[in-house]
Amino acid sequence: MKKITVLLFISLFLLTTSNIAVFTQTRKANDVLIRNATVLTAARGTLESTDILIQNGKIARIGKNLKASANAQTIDATGKFITPGIVDCHSHSMMDGSVNEFSYSVTSMVRTRDILNPKDIAIYRALAGGVTAANLLHGSANAVGGQNTTVKFKYGHPIRMGVMETIRDAFMRARDYRQSWIEYEAKVAKKDKTAVAPRRNLELEPLVEVLEGKRLVHAHGYRSDEHLNLLLLADEFGFRVATLQHALEAYKIAPEIAKRGTGASIFVDNWGYKLEAFDSIPYNAYILWKNGVNVSINSDSDERMRRLNLDAAKAMKYGGVPEEEALKMITLNPAKQLGIDKRTGSIEEEKDADLVIWNAHPFSVYAHPEMTMIEGEILFDRARDITNRAALARERETLEKMEVNRAPASGGTAPAIPREKREAHRDDADGGHKR
Amino acid sequence: MKTALLNAPGGAETIDARGLSVYPGMIDAGTNMALVEIGLGVPGSVDLAENGDFNANAKAIIGINPHSTHINVTRVNGITTVLSMPEGGAITGQATIINLNGSTQSEMAVVPTFGLVLNFPRISTVSGFNPFSGPQTIEFSEAVKLRDKRLEDLRKLFKDTENYAHVKEAYAKDKSLPSPKTDLKMDAMIPYVRGEKPVIFTAERERDIRGVINFVKDLKIKAIIMGGQEAWKQVNELKQNNISVIYTNVYNLPVRDDDPYDSLFETPAKLQKAGVKFAISTGDQGPQVRELPYQAGLASAYGLPKEEALKAVTLYPAQILGIADRFGSIETGKIANVVITDGDILEPRTNIKYVFINGRMLPLTSRHTNLYEQFKDRK
Numbered sequence: 093m094k095k096i097t098v099l100l101f102i103s104l105f106l107l108t109t110s111n112i113a114v115f116t117q118t119r120k121a122n123d124v125l126i127r128n129a130t131v132l133t134a135a136r137g138t139l140e141s142t143d144i145l146i147q148n149g150k151i152a153r154i155g156k157n158l159k160a161s162a163n164a165q166t167i168d169a170t171g172k173f174i175t176p177g178i179v180d181c182h183s184h185s186m187m188d189g190s191v192n193e194f195s196y197s198v199t200s201m202v203r204t205r206d207i208l209n210p211k212d213i214a215i216y217r218a219l220a221g222g223v224t225a226a227n228l229l230h231g232s233a234n235a236v237g238g239q240n241t242t243v244k245f246k247y248g249h250p251i252r253m254g255v256m257e258t259i260r261d262a263f264m265r266a267r268d269y270r271q272s273w274i275e276y277e278a279k280v281a282k283k284d285k286t287a288v289a290p291r292r293n294l295e296l297e298p299l300v301e302v303l304e305g306k307r308l309v310h311a312h313g314y315r316s317d318e319h320l321n322l323l324l325l326a327d328e329f330g331f332r333v334a335t336l337q338h339a340l341e342a343y344k345i346a347p348e349i350a351k352r353g354t355g356a357s358i359f360v361d362n363w364g365y366k367l368e369a370f371d372s373i374p375y376n377a378y379i380l381w382k383n384g385v386n387v388s389i390n391s392d393s394d395e396r397m398r399r400l401n402l403d404a405a406k407a408m409k410y411g412g413v414p415e416e417e418a419l420k421m422i423t424l425n426p427a428k429q430l431g432i433d434k435r436t437g438s439i440e441e442e443k444d445a446d447l448v449i450w451n452a453h454p455f456s457v458y459a460h461p462e463m464t465m466i467e468g469e470i471l472f473d474r475a476r477d478i479t480n481r482a483a484l485a486r487e488r489e490t491l492e493k494m495e496v497n498r499a500p501a502s503g504g505t506a507p508a509i510p511r512e513k514r515e516a517h518r519d520d521a522d523g524g525h526k527r
Numbered sequence: 528m529k530t531a532l533l534n535a536p537g538g539a540e541t542i543d544a545r546g547l548s549v550y551p552g553m554i555d556a557g558t559n560m561a562l563v564e565i566g567l568g569v570p571g572s573v574d575l576a577e578n579g580d581f582n583a584n585a586k587a588i589i590g591i592n593p594h595s596t597h598i599n600v601t602r603v604n605g606i607t608t609v610l611s612m613p614e615g616g617a618i619t620g621q622a623t624i625i626n627l628n629g630s631t632q633s634e635m636a637v638v639p640t641f642g643l644v645l646n647f648p649r650i651s652t653v654s655g656f657n658p659f660s661g662p663q664t665i666e667f668s669e670a671v672k673l674r675d676k677r678l679e680d681l682r683k684l685f686k687d688t689e690n691y692a693h694v695k696e697a698y699a700k701d702k703s704l705p706s707p708k709t710d711l712k713m714d715a716m717i718p719y720v721r722g723e724k725p726v727i728f729t730a731e732r733e734r735d736i737r738g739v740i741n742f743v744k745d746l747k748i749k750a751i752i753m754g755g756q757e758a759w760k761q762v763n764e765l766k767q768n769n770i771s772v773i774y775t776n777v778y779n780l781p782v783r784d785d786d787p788y789d790s791l792f793e794t795p796a797k798l799q800k801a802g803v804k805f806a807i808s809t810g811d812q813g814p815q816v817r818e819l820p821y822q823a824g825l826a827s828a829y830g831l832p833k834e835e836a837l838k839a840v841t842l843y844p845a846q847i848l849g850i851a852d853r854f855g856s857i858e859t860g861k862i863a864n865v866v867i868t869d870g871d872i873l874e875p876r877t878n879i880k881y882v883f884i885n886g887r888m889l890p891l892t893s894r895h896t897n898l899y900e901q902f903k904d905r906k
Contacts, residue, residue, distance in 0.1 A: 213784040220788045343902050363895075364597065364814030366567035375899040382903075395780050402821055405875040411899070457824025457874050458833070460789075481787055488785055 123147050124445070124468050125160035129169035132454065134176050134423040135438035137416060144174065146445040149467030154441055167449070167463070175419060175454050176438050177224025177446035177466065178400050181357040181426035182337055182390035185214040185226060185397070200262075200298040214394040219472035221398030222448040222461040227357075227390075227430055229310070229337070256321055263329050266299035273300075308334035308431060310357075314368035316341035323352055335429045337390075340372035346383035355386035355429045360403040361410070362396075377421060378411025388426035405455035415455070540888075542867070547880055550837075550872045551856050552607025552864035555819045556844040557753055557773045557808030560611040560625070561595040562587060566812050575812075576615025581684060584715040585620030587613050588639045591632050597813035599893035602627040604817040605866040607884050608637060608854055610773075610808075610844075612644045612727065612753075617681060619644040621715065622727060624848055626864065628884040637850060642727040642751065643719040647735050647742075648677035678738070685746050688716045725749040725849075731756040731776075740764045751847060754810070756782070759794050762801035771847045772803055775810025777822040789829050795839060796830030806844035807836075824873035836873060862886070 124146040131139040131154065143158040144151060160166065186209045218226070272290040279287035301307040309326070311333050313319045319336050326333050335355040336342060340363070342349055342356045349356060358380075363372035380387045389404055391397035404422045407413040413421070420438075427437025436446045445468040452459040464472040491497055535541055564572035574590035591611060601609070612622035621640040629635035652670045655663040665673075691713045698704050718724040728739045731754040740761065743750040752758060755772040756779070758765060765772065776791045787793070798805040807823045809816050819840050827836035845855025853862045863886035870877035882889045 217780070217788045343898075344905070346902075347906055361817075362815070364565060367565055367569055370565060371898060373895040373898050375895065375903065379899070379903055395778060399778075399825065402825075402875050408876050409878060411903075455876055457821055458828045460828045477788070484785060 122468070123161055123164035124167065124465070124470075125158060125164050126167045126169050126174065126447070126449070129172050129174045129449070130453075131439055132173060132175045132416070132419055133439040134416065134419045135440050144439065144445075144447070146447075146465075146468040149445055149469070151439060151441055151443050151445050154439065169449055172462065173450040173453050173459070174439065175222065175401075175448050175450065176423040177436065177448055177464065178222045178422045179388070179426040179430065179432075179437055180218070180223050180226040180391050180397055180400060180422075181335070181388040181429050182392045183226040183228055183394075183397060184392070185218065185394050186210065186212040186228060200296070201294045214397070216472065217394065218397045219464045220461060220474070220477070222401060222450070222454070222464055223391075223397050224446040224448075224464065224466050225427070225430075225432065225436060226397070227310075227426070229312070252318055252321075256318075256325065259322070260325060262296075262299060263303070263325070266296045266303055267329070269293055269296040270300045270303060302331050303329060305331060310335045310337050310429075312337040314338055314340050315371075316344040320345050320348055323348060323354065326352075335388075338392075340369055340376065342385070343373065343376045343379035344371075346380050346385060349380070350383040350385050355388065355425070356380050357388040357390045357426065357429060359392065360389045360406045374406060374410040377407040377418075378413050381407075381413050381417060381421075382411075386425050386428055387421050388429055389421045390426070401450075401454040401459065402457060405457075408455070418455070542881065544867055546869070548868050548870065548872070549857065550605065550866045550868060551841045551854070552866050552882070552884065553605050553819055553840045553872070554608045554610075554806075554844040554848070554855060555601075555606055555808050555811075555816050555840070556610045556806050556848055557775050557810045558609045558611050558816050559614065559812045560597060560601070560609045560627075560816060561591045561593070561813065562611055562613065563812045564592065564595055564597070575613060577613065577620060580616040581618045581712055582613070582616055582620045583618050583643055583713075583719075584711045585613055586623065586640050587611050587620060588623035588625070588632050588636055591623065591625060591635065593629055593631055593635055595813065596894040597816065598627045600814070600895055601816045602882055602884065602889065603879060603891045603893050603896070604820070605868065605872055605879050605882065606816060606819050607864040607866065607882065608850075609816065610641065610848060612642075614644075614646075617646055617648065617677065618684075618716075619646060624850065626884050628887065628889060637854070638848070640724075641848060642725045643716065644727045644729070644753075645681070647728045647730040647739050648674045648681070649732075649735055650674045678742070682742070682746070685716070685720050685748075688713045688720045692717045692720065719748060720746070722747055722749045725751050727751045727753050727773075729753045733757040733760045736761050737764070740768055740770065743768055743770065753808075755798075755805070756791065756794070758803065758805075759797040759801070762798065762803050765803050766801070772798060772805040773808045773844070773847060774798065774805055775808045777807060777825055778809070778815075778818070792825055792829035795823075795826040795836075799831055799835050799839075804843065804847060805839065806847050807839040808844070820873045821875055824875075827873070833873075840873075 126144045128141050128143065131142045131144065133139065139154070141156065143155060145153040145158045145160055269290065276287055276289055298307060302309055309331065311319065311322050313322065313336065319339060319342065323333060332352060333354045335357050336349065337357050339356040339358050342358065358376055359372065360377055361374035363369050377387050377389065389400060389407065391400055396403070400422045404418045407418040407421055408415060424433060424437035427433040435444045439447065446466050448461050449463040450459045451462050460474070461472065462474045463470055559575055562574045566573065577585045590613070606627065608624065608626050610622050610624050613620035622642045622644050623636065624638040624641045625635040626637055650670045652664045652667055653662045654665045657663055691707065691710060694707045698707055719726050726748055728750055730736050730739050730752055736752060736755070736758055739750060739752060750770045752770060752772045753775065755774045756776045758772045758774065774795055776794065779791050781788065781790045795805060795807055807826060809819050809822060811818070823836040823840045826839070827833050831839070842851065842855040845851040854864060857865065863883050865883040866872065866879060867881040868877050868879055879891065882891065
């Protein structure tokens, strides 16, 4: 199913984003047998001293004393922990600053997939934190987004009252647009020669798909009242909001969210950085879970993305979400919200072998991923990473000495080697930024 | 350590802590706690930066809001003492050390004016920001000249203050001399210029840390480095000059794409191995200071021994802040800032059971628990 994201904030966003697994190459991976691990399945409890056999990138078997073919790679995971790859339901990785479309209020035509940078180092760092899939969203600048941007003008409404009316107006227009196509097709069916096709509207088509239940809606918002108003508006137009993004105050309206079968993708404990985040509490995950809401814990940050395992652990501390339910909040639940749970998000036979091997229980602060694989292919291996460092340092040294990389101060041009991106807020002089 | 059987004096409250662990209260030595309520979009709640470049006489303790919501949110996670500092300009003002309990600033104060915060001048090729074309830049050589000039201004200010102090002293001894005109900024700087109190230099990159070391050697002052992203590249010089590091970069991304992915997680382990005195700090304005134990734990996941990780948020910050005679460990005679937990205090699954500050047991309530109580059973 296609997905659409409605972002509701100081302004309100609506955009399409097909869920994008960070890596979707279809390289052929060898068979892998992982032996004797503690397996946190995120679906069927924790399995001790268990083997996982991976064939053709899928989890072929889970059990004890499994046998692999002669050419399979065997990984001894005695004393290690294995989880499903982490799924981050809210991220802006790989977008190189192209997070917001500053044009119309309603830009349902723009697509994040058109601007992704597949070489962003954030991918590797995320893998090193155990993340294997992410939902890459637009930011929260304008009011509604689309698939084609031919004309640009300045953006939308500054306050909530106007934002809600902008959304209502957009869906009204979508409803009328849909009606005009229905009427046209009825005339065609009756072979009415006066039938004139309505002009295609790329802004409204995705919204029509929402009305027809063909697209999932991810709604971005902070305060509980704005999300509740959006749920009521969805009731009015007869569609379901799939997932509330951010939803920092969702705990205040947990029954209303649960009743509509809507999910929530939240920070576990980020709060206080702006007024809308002042009522964000770390018990949000627990209250939503207790009400039966599908909760995912997201990062919204290339930095936080690397430690989502610890964020999930906090859901146990604040309120007392059970361990497997907390693990689901960074694996199976976001996979469901993104409609990819048939393939990933838990360790079950026939699912993709998107796995993380940890040196300790992933909810321990002393844990780090030792290996991360997607569809059976090892894309992060800490031991190999450490081994390669000396060679990488030598390569950089060689590159630095080359004429093209001579320092600008000594008459050289801009260096062609990786530059510094500083994010420490006390050292932002080179245009680095925080958050 | 030797232990003895203790009898409680009459009237003492007894806590059965079987199965629980007792820790010293944690100390975050690099925050803006209680100077900022809501950082973005609510300027009326922000008391962070004075106008002007040289504000030695601005004291963080004067801006501390004893009723900030961040205080309770932080202490219920086991952090009992913080350094809070102003930002902005070259000399931002004087940092304060406070306990996270008290109805007034003086009740909270541990060391009201602890250190002079100095943003060490950086080479920056960014000269401004244009909303249409983005950052405006200048030539690198030009940027170096600008940095050198700002550094020279600071050096001159330190020298002028030294002279000012001499004149004041001379006048105090001999009133027949012309009376010096009072300068509040220089007055505030005297203990720092004389090396009686430490100057806290914010510096991240190697060349700036080197710059701090030269500045400190030249002016013979006491120094602490705040930030310290690349401090591990100057460990020998830091040790030789007795400069400690308050490291605020665990939750930060490596600066170069080809840096090892864990380089900033690993820095505390490198500093510890080299024998540099260091502490781990969140460097946070307030909301996320409660993350302090997890930052220390993460440093341990990447090489810092567990015991050292705990010390990096208890004893070591106390030593760097000069309060280890009273804080940072559980020893007879020290102030009872004590936290009792049901597990390893650095683990995110651990629950805090009791928090004591100055021997007073505090309720484990905060804005967050209040909202939780209000909404948890809403149907």
